[in-house]
Amino acid sequence: MMPEIGQLALILALLMALVQGTIPLIGAHRGTTTWMATAHTAVAGQFLFLAIAYLALTYAFITHDFSVAYVANHSNSALPLMYRISGVWGGHEGSLVLWALMLAGWSLAVSLFSKGLPAVMAARTVAVMGLVSVGILSFTLFTSNPFEPIFPVPADGRDLNPLLQDPGLVIHPPMLYMGYVGLAVPFAIAVAALIGGRLDAAWARWTRPWATTAWAFLGAGIALGSWWAYYTLGWGGWWFWDPVENASLMPWLAATALIHSLAVTEKRGAFRSWTVLMAILAFSLSLLGTFLVRSGVLVSVHAFATDPTRGVYILMLLLAVTGISFALYAWRAPTVRSHAEFDPVSREGALLANNVILMVALAAVLLGTLYPLLLDALGMGKISVGPPYFNAVFAPLMVPLIFLVGLGPLLRWKHVSPLEVTRRLWHTLLAALVAGVVFPLAMQGSITLMVVLGTATGFWILFTIARDLYGRATHRGGNPLTALRKTPAGYYGMTVSHLGFAILVIGITLLMAFEQEQDVRLGYGQSHTLAGYTYELRETYGVRGPNYEAVEARVVVTRDGEFVTELFPQRRVYRVQTQPMAQAAYQTRFTRDIFVALGEPLPGDTWSLRLYHNPFQLWLWIGATLIVLGGLVAAADRRYRVFARRTSDSPADDTGRASADDLPEPAGRSSVS
Amino acid sequence: MTPRQKRRMAGAALVVLAVSGASALALSAFRENLMYFYGPTQLAEGEAPGERIIRLGGLVENGSIRHAEEGLTVFFSVTDTKNSIPVEYVGLLPDLFREGQGVVTHGRMGPDGVFRAERVLARHDENYMAPEVAAALKAAGYEEHPGKKAY
Numbered sequence: 028m029m030p031e032i033g034q035l036a037l038i039l040a041l042l043m044a045l046v047q048g049t050i051p052l053i054g055a056h057r058g059t060t061t062w063m064a065t066a067h068t069a070v071a072g073q074f075l076f077l078a079i080a081y082l083a084l085t086y087a088f089i090t091h092d093f094s095v096a097y098v099a100n101h102s103n104s105a106l107p108l109m110y111r112i113s114g115v116w117g118g119h120e121g122s123l124v125l126w127a128l129m130l131a132g133w134s135l136a137v138s139l140f141s142k143g144l145p146a147v148m149a150a151r152t153v154a155v156m157g158l159v160s161v162g163i164l165s166f167t168l169f170t171s172n173p174f175e176p177i178f179p180v181p182a183d184g185r186d187l188n189p190l191l192q193d194p195g196l197v198i199h200p201p202m203l204y205m206g207y208v209g210l211a212v213p214f215a216i217a218v219a220a221l222i223g224g225r226l227d228a229a230w231a232r233w234t235r236p237w238a239t240t241a242w243a244f245l246g247a248g249i250a251l252g253s254w255w256a257y258y259t260l261g262w263g264g265w266w267f268w269d270p271v272e273n274a275s276l277m278p279w280l281a282a283t284a285l286i287h288s289l290a291v292t293e294k295r296g297a298f299r300s301w302t303v304l305m306a307i308l309a310f311s312l313s314l315l316g317t318f319l320v321r322s323g324v325l326v327s328v329h330a331f332a333t334d335p336t337r338g339v340y341i342l343m344l345l346l347a348v349t350g351i352s353f354a355l356y357a358w359r360a361p362t363v364r365s366h367a368e369f370d371p372v373s374r375e376g377a378l379l380a381n382n383v384i385l386m387v388a389l390a391a392v393l394l395g396t397l398y399p400l401l402l403d404a405l406g407m408g409k410i411s412v413g414p415p416y417f418n419a420v421f422a423p424l425m426v427p428l429i430f431l432v433g434l435g436p437l438l439r440w441k442h443v444s445p446l447e448v449t450r451r452l453w454h455t456l457l458a459a460l461v462a463g464v465v466f467p468l469a470m471q472g473s474i475t476l477m478v479v480l481g482t483a484t485g486f487w488i489l490f491t492i493a494r495d496l497y498g499r500a501t502h503r504g505g506n507p508l509t510a511l512r513k514t515p516a517g518y519y520g521m522t523v524s525h526l527g528f529a530i531l532v533i534g535i536t537l538l539m540a541f542e543q544e545q546d547v548r549l550g551y552g553q554s555h556t557l558a559g560y561t562y563e564l565r566e567t568y569g570v571r572g573p574n575y576e577a578v579e580a581r582v583v584v585t586r587d588g589e590f591v592t593e594l595f596p597q598r599r600v601y602r603v604q605t606q607p608m609a610q611a612a613y614q615t616r617f618t619r620d621i622f623v624a625l626g627e628p629l630p631g632d633t634w635s636l637r638l639y640h641n642p643f644q645l646w647l648w649i650g651a652t653l654i655v656l657g658g659l660v661a662a663a664d665r666r667y668r669v670f671a672r673r674t675s676d677s678p679a680d681d682t683g684r685a686s687a688d689d690l691p692e693p694a695g696r697s698s699v700s
Numbered sequence: 701m702t703p704r705q706k707r708r709m710a711g712a713a714l715v716v717l718a719v720s721g722a723s724a725l726a727l728s729a730f731r732e733n734l735m736y737f738y739g740p741t742q743l744a745e746g747e748a749p750g751e752r753i754i755r756l757g758g759l760v761e762n763g764s765i766r767h768a769e770e771g772l773t774v775f776f777s778v779t780d781t782k783n784s785i786p787v788e789y790v791g792l793l794p795d796l797f798r799e800g801q802g803v804v805t806h807g808r809m810g811p812d813g814v815f816r817a818e819r820v821l822a823r824h825d826e827n828y829m830a831p832e833v834a835a836a837l838k839a840a841g842y843e844e845h846p847g848k849k850a851y
Contacts, residue, residue, distance in 0.1 A: 371714070380715070380718075383715055383719065384718075387718075387722045387723070387726075391722075391726045394730065395730065408736055408737070409736065409737035409835075410734050410735060410736050411735050411737070411755060412733055412734060412735070413733040413735055413806075415729070415733045416729045416730050416732070419729035419733075420722075420725060420729050420730075423722070423725060427718075546772050546790070546791040546792045548770075548771060548772050598795075606796065607795045607796070609795055626793070627792075627793065629767050630769070631769070635772055635792050635793075
């Protein structure tokens with residue numbers, strides 16, 4: 028009974044989305060208030076029916092309803108409850124239902140918080156999101172129905188892929204999808220603004236919290252995926268430049284460009300058409316990511332299935348969304364172009380350079396990801412692009428970008444004297460360079476040019492943040508605490524994210540330069556020393572899990588003869604899928620991780636093991652967490668809520684209370700279009 | 701030109717310079733890191749360049765896996781059922797590496813006809829086969845078991 032209810036709810040959700048995507052648009056065009064208002068009713072209906080469909084699918088998983096093909100393929104009677112609930116998004120069909128549910132959730136949120144927007148604008152935004160829902164829901168229903176029955180009903184399910192039976196994977200996909208789907212909001216607002224031909228500071232201000240929240244979720248999803256790969260794939264790497272990782276990194280880079288460009292559009296009225304372009308690009312890349320992952324064209328850990336009809340459908344959807352929105356952009360963008368003036372050396376200039384670098388980095392990733400697919404499609408050979416390519420391109424691009432992250436917030440809008448900036452900041456830069464040499468030497472005992480550059484730019488951000496905070500606290504000679512309390516949340520959000528970025532940069536630099544890895548063959552009682560730590564294989568024994576058997580090894584780690592820890596890596600074989608899987612064991616400390624993965628038994632009572640010594644691994648996770656946290660803090664800034672009730676469109680009412688300037692004289696605020 | 705225009709021109713020139721520099725960098729790194737895929741038959745017919753890193757894919761031949769007495773050296777053969785190529789690899793094999801399963805290796809062809817692998821990749825789902833391996837097998841006339849649907 029429940030699967031049928033779910034199926035019906037899914038169809039009703041599609042019908043609701045159709046209403047949501049059409050009637051309000053016509054209403055907005057003709058100025059009919061009642062037609063526009065249907066947007067808000069329809070979106071609530073769509074969300075309700077999708078929630079029912081989603082719960083019906085979850086119910087089928089929990090109750091082991093193997094008459095549903097999707098459940099039979101992704102669950103098993105021995106699967107623990109947590110993985111039955113998360114199993115809903117463990118495969119293609121269920122992922123789509125989750126995707127659609129989240130899209131409806133974001134749409135509903137937009138509808139609920141759109142009271143401050145002009146009714147026409149709100150109706151158009153929700154309608155555009157409705158059209159995206161129509162695309163996703165029809166794709167789900169016509170090519171990937173999660174409720175499809177199976178007959179005869181199998182006695183038991185084929186179980187969830189063992190790789191996905193992990194707490195990290197319970198939260199990684201939902202976070203990632205929240206980000207992917209959340210980017211539909213700035214996209215819809217941008218398209219609605221293009222239709223209306225009105226893009227102003229109020230528009231930018233209204234877009235910012237949505238874009239920042241989606242960006243934060245996407246970042247969290249990527250970081251969780253990386254963390255999961257680190258400990259689950261058992262190979263100790265945290266980023267493989269896998270095409271699917273790239274598929275999530277590309278929209279993140281575009282969204283990063285978007286949130287920075289939005290800041291300029293809101294504060295200065297500049298970069299308007301560029302901001303719109305970024306909003307369209309970010310969501311298009313989300314869809315591209317979905318296409319790459321779901322179509323099976325990629326050779327990847329994540330490629331579940333190869334079904335050409337699905338690929339074609341998603342490709343059509345991608346082409347429709349990008350084609351229509353870019354055409355609309357080409358047609359309407361000239362009407363919204365801004366004419367704000369600024370010098371190359373100014374905060375606008377720094378943010379422009381930041382956007383240019385991000386776009387170049389994005390293009391490099393896109394090239395490395397799509398070129399092999401293109402060649403293959405043209406029958407010109409099967410190639411792949413190795414991680415060295417991405418590293419070689421990314422590292423030199425990141426150095427100027429990181430430098431700008433430190434510099435940008437210290438620059439005034441519109442115009443800065445390069446001489447004065449140099450005079451104010453040269454000792455900060457010098458201190459960063461010294462730290463860039465001393466810190467790696469003290470921690471690791473050696474340096475290279477790349478290590479100095481990476482560490483120094485990281486410290487440059489840290490020092491400029493400290494400087495800026497100090498400047499704010501002591502500015503105008505008032506009580507420092509009051510001054511800091513009056514500083515808006517948006518500023519703290521930015522600062523926390525930049526701080527996280529600095530920690531991430533230092534961590535990645537030192538990790539990549541000094542990580543050590545070795546495969547060894549050990550008998551019982553034998554040991555191997557890597558980076559000062561001695562690993563001794565003591566014993567191995569069998570372990571029984573709920574749905575797997577495992578061999579567990581006890582590895583004793585010592586340093587200079589002193590006990591450090593015991594690690595228990597496992598090699599599991601899951602009963603249903605008979606798939607062996609290594610479960611690595613590791614110990615994390617502030618400046619290093621030690622990591623052991625158990626390989627296979629070899630002749631002569633020996634085992635193969637892989638040992639890792641990863642300096643500063645923890646800094647990556649701390650940095651990523653702060654980046655995400657900063658986004659959430661910035662999105663929660665009060666002024667977005669205050670302004671949501673106003674609809675003024677003049678940047679002149681930005682009286683500087685949210686400006687991040689720390690300079691004694693107020694920045695010039697004239698000559699904005 | 702007014703000073704403002706001059707400054708703008710300087711700014712634009714800087715951006716163009718940065719972008720073209722980055723592109724040159726990207727393209728040269730790109731060319732150096734392309735890896736072409738070959739099947740066992742192509743390698744047996746001597747199509748692959750000796751000095752470049754390539755990818756070799758196929759099935760791990762039944763009964764071909766042999767571990768060295770000491771150390772982590774392992775020998776196996778990659779086959780498309782028509783030709784097979786001996787492979788030598790030092791290190792841990794991936795979890796799903798098994799006889800009769802699809803595999804992709806990165807490495808160089810030695811002058812002695814042995815492929816020296818630097819990386820060995822097996823897929824994470826036992827029913828999933830890399831599309832290029834499937835294509836190489838098909839080219840060699842191998843048919844997958846009918847009725848076994850790849851989920």
